[in-house]
Amino acid sequence: MLEDDFCDIIKKARTGQGLSLDRISAASGIETAGLQELEAGRRAPAREEVLALAAALTLDGPKLAAIACDRWEPAHPAHQTAQDVILVRGDIGGYEVKGYLFYDPSTRDAVMIDTGYNPEAMLRAIEKERLTLTAVCLTHGHADHAGGLDTILARHPVPVYIGEGDWTLLGWQPSAALRKFVGDGETIRVGGKDLRFVTTPGHTPGGVCYKTGASCFVGDTLF
Incomplete structure (x- = not known):
């Protein structure tokens, strides 16, 4: 079972690399307050924000967008109920x-x-x-x-x-x-x-x- 959603991924990617909110804000063009909202899951991100964050955090942009914007989830195995x-x-x-x-x-x-x-x-x-x-x-x-x-x-x-x-x-x-x-x-x-x-x-x-x-x-x- 996958553990994390978009807000978990970006927060763990940032903290795991020892990056501050201010640094990611400068790299992505997203205001610090907006980053805090995204990390807390208080609002859905725009696709442009997802791609900018992926670049700032060295994540795969299209895959992150698939999770955040397209609501991708793994297929549910037919035999597992x-x-x-x-x-x-x-x-x-x-x-x-x-x-x-x-x-x-x-x-x-x-x-x-x-x-x-x-x-x-x-x-x-x-x-x-x-x-x-x-x-x-x-x-x-x-x-x-x-x-x-x-x-x-x-x-x-x-x-x-x-x-x-x-x-x-x-x-x-x-x-x-x-x-x-x-x-x-x-x-x-x-x-x-x-x-x-x-x-x-x-x-x-x-x-x-x-x-x-x-x-x-x-x-x-x-x-």
Whole structure:
């Protein structure tokens, strides 16, 4: 599942390169106040603004415009239904973040893919849908994707899968008994379904994607 929309992309691209709003304003010709509105998602950008920002941030202009103006989204796999995934939204510092519950409707077994920085909503969803949580799978160790892990494990002491390179990034670490380092190509069962681990270092040293069928939960590997 793709994690970020236009406002997330431009803000992360700017901050990731250590660029100030004033510098991007000068490079793009968009006033600083206008940039703040775009980064906060308070208004839709014009195509000309998107292309100017792409040039200033060294992003692909046509692709960014396809996301921002043409509302491009990946095709929904025909065999993957909404019944398999529950989306939970959270917020950290103005960024919307997402976590997921991937489950088998026939057995109600589920894994959590990132916490969505909203453990209370995750716990409510598990209870409402009468799911049995069998594991937590973290795409990486940053707080916006792993925050609240302690709250979740206090209720559901299940294994936590994470790339070994991201272990030290966790603000709170589960016990060694629950820690499971991910190996590329390994799989776990979720009821009658397979979830495969794909190691994707880059955004963080121990980044991981989780693939099932034609769908893949990518965290911040793509944004």
